[in-house]
Amino acid sequence: MLRTVLTLLALLGDGSASAQGFTAGALASMCSSQAQAASCAFYLQGYAEGRNQALGRPTICIPPNAPLPTVVAGFAAHIEKNRLEANIAAGLVVGNYLLATYPCR
Numbered sequence: 001m002l003r004t005v006l007t008l009l010a011l012l013g014d015g016s017a018s019a020q021g022f023t024a025g026a027l028a029s030m031c032s033s034q035a036q037a038a039s040c041a042f043y044l045q046g047y048a049e050g051r052n053q054a055l056g057r058p059t060i061c062i063p064p065n066a067p068l069p070t071v072v073a074g075f076a077a078h079i080e081k082n083r084l085e086a087n088i089a090a091g092l093v094v095g096n097y098l099l100a101t102y103p104c105r
Contacts, residue, residue, distance in 0.1 A: 021089075022089065023086060023087055023088065024079055024087075024088050024089070024092075024093035024094070025079060025085075025087060026090065027043060027075070027079075027090040027093075028075065028076045028078075028080070028086065030043075031072045031073070032076045037069065037072055040072050040075070041069070041071070043094070044068075044071055044072065044075060044094060044098070045062075047091065047094050048060040048062060058104045059099060059103070059104055060099060060102050060103070060104065061102055061103065061105070062098075062102045063102070071102075074101065075094070075097055078101075079093070
């Protein structure tokens with residue numbers, strides 16, 4: 001988890017974006033880039049883990065047999081199909097995507 005936070009801070013620390021201005025489209029671009037796919041995966045995984053810990057119960061349950069690259073590709077495809085979401089804050093769209101795709105049952 002700490003690694004995820006540090007990676008995100010490094011990505012956002014250059015002044016070109018802020019946590020509030022980091023859009024779902026920017027994240028989807030990272031997910032689609034082979035060079036940045038790992039950073040996208042850390043963001044998605046960190047979001048899921050953080051939400052589950054903050055709520056005290058799991059709400060996002062990515063199956064252990066779902067490879068993280070598949071989750072990354074799924075998010076990128078979601079944004080490609082839902083272009084209006086590209087300008088919304090990444091955290092909001094990621095939350096909705098993960099909850100809809102990987103709800104705990």
